Amino acid sequence: xxxxxxxxxxxxxxxxxxxxxxxxxxxxxxxxxxxxxxxxxxxxxxxxxxxxxxxxxxxxxxxxxxxxxxxxxxxxxxxxxxxxxxxxxxxxxxxxxxxxxxxxxxxxxxxxxxxxxxxxxxxxxxxxxxxxxxxxxxxxxxxxxxxxxxxxxxxxxxxxxxxxxxxxxxxxxxxxxxxxxxxxxxxxxxxxxxxxxxxxxxxxxxxxxxxxxxxxxxxxxxxxx
Numbered sequence: 456x457x458x459x460x461x462x463x464x465x466x467x468x469x470x471x472x473x474x475x476x477x478x479x480x481x482x483x484x485x486x487x488x489x490x491x492x493x494x495x496x497x498x499x500x501x502x503x504x505x506x507x508x509x510x511x512x513x514x515x516x517x518x519x520x521x522x523x524x525x526x527x528x529x530x531x532x533x534x535x536x537x538x539x540x541x542x543x544x545x546x547x548x549x550x551x552x553x554x555x556x557x558x559x560x561x562x563x564x565x566x567x568x569x570x571x572x573x574x575x576x577x578x579x580x581x582x583x584x585x586x587x588x589x590x591x592x593x594x595x596x597x598x599x600x601x602x603x604x605x606x607x608x609x610x611x612x613x614x615x616x617x618x619x620x621x622x623x624x625x626x627x628x629x630x631x632x633x634x635x636x637x638x639x640x641x642x643x644x645x646x647x648x649x650x651x652x653x654x655x656x657x658x659x660x661x662x663x664x665x666x667x668x669x670x671x672x673x674x675x676x677x678x679x680x
Contacts, residue, residue, distance in 0.1 A: 525584070598646050
């Protein structure tokens with residue numbers, strides 16, 4: 456369990472976790488999802504889900520990722536029923552095939568060659584769940600990503616950095632892999648691992664977050680429970 460307090464004061468002055476008795480939990484060990492929520496100015500606890508992903512049947516990407524996100528949130532919420540839990544799952548899809556995390560340089564090379572010069576899709580299912588309130592909200596975000604045409608030297612260099620090996624699709628758009636991407640159509644943070652805009656909207660709508668006036672009083676109060 457990790458308690459995260461963001462240092463992003465520009466957001467903290469206007470966005471406040473609204474319920475002391477309903478802490479916010481991120482049910483993921485992903486450092487990228489943690490980073491995104493920190494950048495949004497949120498205070499939360501990290502409790503990775505131990506849900507067995509193989510227990511969910513691989514169907515279409517939307518249903519698959521949303522089902523996994525819901526299952527991960529539910530698994531953590533059973534031990535923390537009073538909390539709001541964020542679950543998420545991200546996949547990379549090209550030509551109808553899912554690209555997972557490469558287990559070797561050879562597999563990473565194969566994935567990057569397949570992505571080279573092509574458009575692929577990134578799907579992230581997300582869920583917000585509070586067991587005590589019997590409230591579950593979930594959705595799926597899709598982003599299309601176009602890779603540049605990669606040379607073998609570029610692929611070899613990127614693999615030797617070690618970055619591809621814990622990333623779905625063998626790349627990190629927010630890291631060194633930024634040079635691989637020619638363009639995107641959709642949410643950038645979705646490609647990183649969590650559609651922050653959509654998640655923040657849910658948190659505000661459910662009263663988990665409140666928008667506060669700035670210190671000089673120039674901003675109006677936002678949504679309250």
